Amino acid sequence: VIEDVVLLAGGVGGAKLAHGLQAHLGSGLKVIVNTADDLERHGLAISPDHDTVMYTLAGIDNREWGWGIEGETFATSEMLERYGEPTWFRLGDRDLATHIVRTARLRAGHRVTDISRDLQRALGVEATILPMTDAAVRTEVLTDEGWLEFQEYFVHRHQEPEVRDLRFNGIEEAEASPEVIAALEAAHAIVIAPSNPFVSVRPILSVPGIEAGLQTARTRGAPVVAVSGIVGGKALKGPADRMLSSLGYEASALGVAREYTGIADIFVLDVQDAALEGAIGDLGLRTVVTDTIMADAEGRARVAAAVLTAAEGTDADPA
């Protein structure tokens, strides 16, 4: 039976599936989270994907906005604006406490992984969220105006420029943390969340040691299950559909499946995309067609159950 699962996740979509999996697995869930979207604002170290997953797993996420903390206020941010600070990356008052604590402990020399774990524990998170690396990696996107920092493109420019290429600065010098390696070694199954394949999942898989750990897990029979974040040709959230097109892929679940060929064993696609099942199967992926929309806690648990059932249907003995 599958008890220990690793989820590779970005922000919102990853957080929803993580929440569903946590309901089934509790502390057996380890989420390896993208940190290439991290940024520094007002001198504070911010890790948006980690924090979105953390707030969601702690049950304090703001479901109306899809980011931040429920009941959030913006008094500090308004005052920062009065001081002439650019505040397009909007930071709530409660959220700021996370960045303040992270920054203080980083400056005191603590590891990102340890700091993150302390934050999660303080909020009562049952699963473990592991930053993909303790090193600093920063995504940049190539647009017709040149290279832009990820959050400049994503938040400030509202994902308007077309993305021609991507790079993950610092990735060669990064390495997977011992906790990430141990989680991959112990995993009965590895799940790739319905996050953006290019800016959420690819950075994780590009950290030296992580794809190798994933392939070793597959070799010993732990399946890799990928869930499509493209439904009916549209990204559930964010610019993944347009990125698929501008990077030369097909903007569909099939395009996502192609990106995961050689990495995933099982591909979960939405019922709306059932017509693509044959073409995805032809890539060598076992397909599962199900309702992948996670509109509420029930939906999250339902998709998680489908993922776990699919993984259990394979030879998942971690010995």
Place this chain on the structure above:
Amino acid sequence: VIEDVVLLAGGVGGAKLAHGLQAHLGSGLKVIVNTADDLERHGLAISPDHDTVMYTLAGIDNREWGWGIEGETFATSEMLERYGEPTWFRLGDRDLATHIVRTARLRAGHRVTDISRDLQRALGVEATILPMTDAAVRTEVLTDEGWLEFQEYFVHRHQEPEVRDLRFNGIEEAEASPEVIAALEAAHAIVIAPSNPFVSVRPILSVPGIEAGLQTARTRGAPVVAVSGIVGGKALKGPADRMLSSLGYEASALGVAREYTGIADIFVLDVQDAALEGAIGDLGLRTVVTDTIMADAEGRARVAAAVLTAAEGTDADPA
């Protein structure tokens, strides 16, 4: 006529007189503020006396509490507490923006004086508030339990331990900023606020260059006017009365006057202490007896007017 005035100030009492003087002098007022109470909390650089004076001069001070900003909220602080951070030094959400900006700019290599000026300008402060030095100076008080950091004694321990001695760590290596020196050189009069003589005023006068600048001003005829912060034997705010006793002074306006002998020319005492006028005059100080209670903006302007009138009664030609 007196147009350019330097005020030496600590926190609340200094802020009130500064507010009154600003009403008369506008940009002619330069406040040299104590920074030996500064501290670092949650990795943020906090300058309580500077910020109290700044918020007061900007008209956004919280008059009910006597510290912080009006309408202040504490969402960040509550979250910091949830993360296990000690929060006895309570920081409001708006106030935090000040510390975040200060800290970011300090780390970027800016001078405390320049950062402070930018903050003041953003809030529309007419006067100039000058940190006494750009260097870090930290007051510690000797108690029966040993040396305590100032805010540990002042805020966390509610000023309960008796103070046996004081020291200002880093004061020998500190120096007055060029702006502080220039303000003293241009001053038609220097005013010592009704702040704590030991932990607010003495650190300022101990910064190498400041007392010399003050004495040079006196030599060319600019009077030094000190206002007693002890009325009827009690400190208007804080532990100055108990400090006078435990440090071997008399807990009265006379005790304060003794501390300023050789520094001040004119001593302003409250009508409640009129009986001490003779003894204070015997110290060589010219005395002014007036209502020194600054309960509201009118009271602040009234005391400021009394101080300026006293200074004008002397030879105050700065040439």
